[in-house]
Amino acid sequence: xxxxxxxxxxxxxxxxxxxxxxxxxxxxxxxxxxxxxxxxxxxxxxxxxxxxxxxxxxxxxxxxxxxxxxxxxxxxxxxxxxxxxxxxxxxxxxxxxxxxxxxxxxxxxxxxxxxxxxxxxxxxxxxxxxxxxxxxxxxxxxxxxxxxxxxxxxxxxxxxxxxxxxxxxxxxxxxxxxxxxxxxxxxxxxxxxxxxxxxxxxxxxxxxxxxxxxxxxxxxxxxxxxxxxxxxxxxxxxxxxxxxxxxxxxxxxxxxxxxxxxxxxxxxxxxxxxxxxxxxxxxxxxxxxxxxxxxxxxxxxxxxxxxxxxxxxxxxxxxxxxxxxxxxxxxxxxxxxxxxxxxxxxxxxxxxxxxxxxxxxxxxxxxxxxxxxxxxxxxxxxxxxxxxxxxxxxxxxxxxxxxxxxxxxxxxxxxxxxxxxxxxxxxxxxxxx
Amino acid sequence: xxxxxxxxxxxxxxxxxxxxxxxxxxxxxxxxxxxxxxxxxxxxxxxxxxxxxxxxxxxxxxxxxxxxxxxxxxxxxxxxxxxxxxxxxxxxxxxxxxxxxxxxxxxxxxxxxxxxxxxxxxxxxxxxxxxxxxxxxxxxxxxxxxxxxxxx
Numbered sequence: 001x002x003x004x005x006x007x008x009x010x011x012x013x014x015x016x017x018x019x020x021x022x023x024x025x026x027x028x029x030x031x032x033x034x035x036x037x038x039x040x041x042x043x044x045x046x047x048x049x050x051x052x053x054x055x056x057x058x059x060x061x062x063x064x065x066x067x068x069x070x071x072x073x074x075x076x077x078x079x080x081x082x083x084x085x086x087x088x089x090x091x092x093x094x095x096x097x098x099x100x101x102x103x104x105x106x107x108x109x110x111x112x113x114x115x116x117x118x119x120x121x122x123x124x125x126x127x128x129x130x131x132x133x134x135x136x137x138x139x140x141x142x143x144x145x146x147x148x149x150x151x152x153x154x155x156x157x158x159x160x161x162x163x164x165x166x167x168x169x170x171x172x173x174x175x176x177x178x179x180x181x182x183x184x185x186x187x188x189x190x191x192x193x194x195x196x197x198x199x200x201x202x203x204x205x206x207x208x209x210x211x212x213x214x215x216x217x218x219x220x221x222x223x224x225x226x227x228x229x230x231x232x233x234x235x236x237x238x239x240x241x242x243x244x245x246x247x248x249x250x251x252x253x254x255x256x257x258x259x260x261x262x263x264x265x266x267x268x269x270x271x272x273x274x275x276x277x278x279x280x281x282x283x284x285x286x287x288x289x290x291x292x293x294x295x296x297x298x299x300x301x302x303x304x305x306x307x308x309x310x311x312x313x314x315x316x317x318x319x320x321x322x323x324x325x326x327x328x329x330x331x332x333x334x335x336x337x338x339x340x341x342x343x344x345x346x347x348x349x350x351x352x353x354x355x356x357x358x359x360x361x362x363x364x365x366x367x368x369x370x371x372x373x374x375x376x377x378x379x380x381x382x383x384x385x386x387x388x389x390x391x392x393x394x395x396x397x398x399x400x401x402x403x404x405x406x407x408x409x410x411x412x413x414x415x416x417x418x419x420x421x422x423x424x425x426x427x428x429x430x431x432x433x
Numbered sequence: 434x435x436x437x438x439x440x441x442x443x444x445x446x447x448x449x450x451x452x453x454x455x456x457x458x459x460x461x462x463x464x465x466x467x468x469x470x471x472x473x474x475x476x477x478x479x480x481x482x483x484x485x486x487x488x489x490x491x492x493x494x495x496x497x498x499x500x501x502x503x504x505x506x507x508x509x510x511x512x513x514x515x516x517x518x519x520x521x522x523x524x525x526x527x528x529x530x531x532x533x534x535x536x537x538x539x540x541x542x543x544x545x546x547x548x549x550x551x552x553x554x555x556x557x558x559x560x561x562x563x564x565x566x567x568x569x570x571x572x573x574x575x576x577x578x579x580x581x582x583x584x585x
Binding site for chain 1: 473494495518519520521522523530533534537540543544548550555559561562563566567568582585
């Protein structure tokens with residue numbers, strides 16, 4: 001039984017505040033009006049101006065199902081130091097149009113969420129993206145939820161091009177849409193408003209996890225508090241059901257090909273951290289020579305939860321999952337030395353620990369994962385220019401969740417199959433590595 | 434209000450459909466199951482052990498909420514599990530909700546679970562979109578013999 005000693009008077013500045021105190025930070029940067037950034041290492045040609053798409057999102061070589069992932073210090077306008085966030089660039093066009101397009105950089109690749117979300121302030125021509133409306137002509141808005149907060153915004157449609165593939169008329173969320181500035185209390189009561197580039201650490205989120213929509217059939221059959229809303233002109237939004245086809249959709253499922261899942265390939269990152277790390281987001285599983293399962297093992301995941309089981313230190317963690325949108329490993333191990341001070345919440349073993357866990361899929365597949373946990377404080381301090389770390393862990397405090405965040409993806413090919421999708425490894429949902 | 438039957442050890446399932454005590458974290462149970470009704474939830478199911486009672490209901494989203502009450506009626510812990518986050522302001526109460534959101538804002542961007550550990554309040558929010566789970570409790574108010582692992 002845990003003691004209830006005062007774990008920290010300064011808890012509100014604990015945990016992830018390491019990113020504010022260990023690295024240089026000057027508070028939230030002002031929102032930038034454009035999306036362009038010249039600081040990426042991929043040679044992105046995003047210009048932030050509307051243009052015909054003679055320049056598209058960076059593909060790798062001639063493979064149209066591939067887009068480059070970069071880990072860097074984050075988008076323009078965010079002055080706090082960010083780490084372990086995988087970014088891609090995407091091209092957004094009005095539906096059916098080849099003019100008025102815009103390249104958006106620093107969109108977060110997130111296998112733990114579903115759907116494209118873009119912060120309104122980075123869009124140059126928001127009004128060119130039609131609002132998603134109900135049969136009565138009322139526009140839909142949405143409260144998308146994350147563990148500590150929400151993003152509130154309109155539902156619009158756009159043609160999304162990533163790599164060389166285009167999802168047509170894709171419903172997406174425009175976060176903090178100025179035409180929908182009033183957040184309903186049923187939304188704001190679920191956590192804190194994360195609807196800024198600073199709060200997200202990116203200009204948007206590309207949710208490519210296993211589910212096809214961000215809510216699903218429950219939201220199609222009834223109005224559920226804190227999810228979707230139908231709005232009168234401008235501001236008054238009330239809870240509403242919304243048909244599946246109109247919900248914010250997983251872009252992968254809407255691609256014309258290579259649409260049964262994704263493969264995230266990132267290089268190994270040595271202890272101590274690195275900068276300039278690049279990899280690939282590849283669409284499709286077993287659809288081309290660049291996305292074959294090869295020797296990867298398929299692990300089934302829960303059809304409603306996306307969870308598998310992790311066994312670690314003789315304890316079974318029933319809410320385990322892979323998540324490229326989580327910066328680090330998050331799990332509870334009271335035998336690992338906890339950091340104190342500004343890195344409180346992270347693990348600070350005196351020497352790097354080599355650990356082992358077993359992953360058990362819902363299909364009874366099992367596999368062993370070896371991973372390392374280094375001293376977070378000394379690692380962050382020793383390499384202040386790094387924005388990729390492979391051996392950093394933090395507590396999740398509870399006894400059943402095990403969040404295999406981005407460090408898991410380094411040095412691996414990690415596949416995520418969509419629910420109901422047919423693949424050479426079986427029908428999704430599953431993860432494979 | 435019906436009283437759940439009590440056993441000296443273990444938990445006994447006792448179905449009760451009348452209006453048992455419901456309240457936000459830290460509040461004393463009142464005579465109306467405000468939380469349940471506010472969240473448009475299913476009928477209440479209460480389970481009672483020796484030192485505390487668990488009131489459980491299911492939201493229209495499928496999320497299951499549990500409120501753990503001392504024998505005095507005071508809610509010392511809450512938990513949730515399901516595809517949609519519950520109304521945390523209702524569940525934690527305004528003061529604890531403010532503490533939670535302030536901590537969430539100050540922590541920066543990590544994408545992982547939210548853990549708040551203070552002497553007067555512990556909140557753990559884990560999971561990912563469409564699969565959330567969390568617990569919140571008042572460390573000084575756990576009845577004797579109750580461990581935090583009992584709070585699911």
